[in-house]
Amino acid sequence: MSDSGTSVREIRINPIVPTESVLVATARGMRPKKAEDKVERDTRAHVETCPFCRGNEERTPPQIRAFPENGDWEVRIVPNLYPVLGDDKSQTNIAFGLQQVIDGYGRHEVVIDNPSHGIALHEMGQQHLADLFAVYQQRMNELYASDRRLKYVLVFKNFGPAAGASIPHTHSQIIATPVVPENVLNEVHHSREYQRKYNHCVFCSLIDEALTYEATIYDRESGQIRRKINVGQYVVERGERFIAIKPFASRFEWEIHVLPLQHQADFARASAEDLADFARVLKRTMARLDQVVGGVQYNFFLHSVPHGAEFEDCEQSYHWHLEICPRTSIPTGFELGSGLFVSTVSPEEAAEALRNAEIGDA
């Protein structure tokens, strides 16, 4: 494997979706243009004119739910005033066809993540993050239960103008549709194939692989374990129940996936204990990203097993995860034309930098 500082130049196949590949080219000449340098982040806690700030509740469409239900809200869900093709349109990675279905019987909602206007994810409390994901989960279950035709509820977030967020107040979105987004469908199909061939979940295999780099040092005299060092090459953060890994082949240089360590297909069934550990791993991961990349703009996408009869056999093969995709460079013409993404930071180096970031007790 590459030592840091050595240049890497190879095409890597995405192990989960083998039809996707990335060119890892760390030689300087290949470096694509950087996105506008760090956009000044609006860090104000309250903005008088912002429809998402506390006290301006009457400026949004009637709320769908608030958490907590009484008293000052911490998280609020409202309908999206501009479904799909309005707000955040071009950056959502939502297939175009979804527009029609949403008009038919899909749902598009906005989740106001936090009352504090410009707060970043890693600045939110761990409990708040656990509550936020519990709110997503609850809404997801409600939507699935409300209409049997809904096959997928996508939760995603655009943070920063480069990531497509048009409203500066921190928020995320929920889209419920009768079709499964193409990238999730690709993962579903390929992981099902893998399961048929190897009788094992491909995501679990990747986690095992990431962890096999753990070194154990034994005491020569007694043979007892003296020290265990986690040198997992692709491991960014590890909790009791969750792990954050830098994929071996990913479209975005600083892309990170957070997955449950124990096989679990459906986010909608994660327990409160799961969400507590997930929140801790997510907060620490985002703090690492902020340390290393600085004021990072990103999208995150929650990928979970789709609902519906044709996905009932995916319980063993699909493994839910959160994909965090920082927008640190603009795709070049070559990338857009060839569909082959170029990564100028090797995933091994990226993981190492993130692991070594000083984040204290975040």
Ligand SMILES: [Zn+2]
């Ligand atoms: Zn605001």
Ligand SMILES: [Zn+2]
């Ligand atoms: Zn699994």
Ligand SMILES: [Zn+2]
């Ligand atoms: Zn995914």
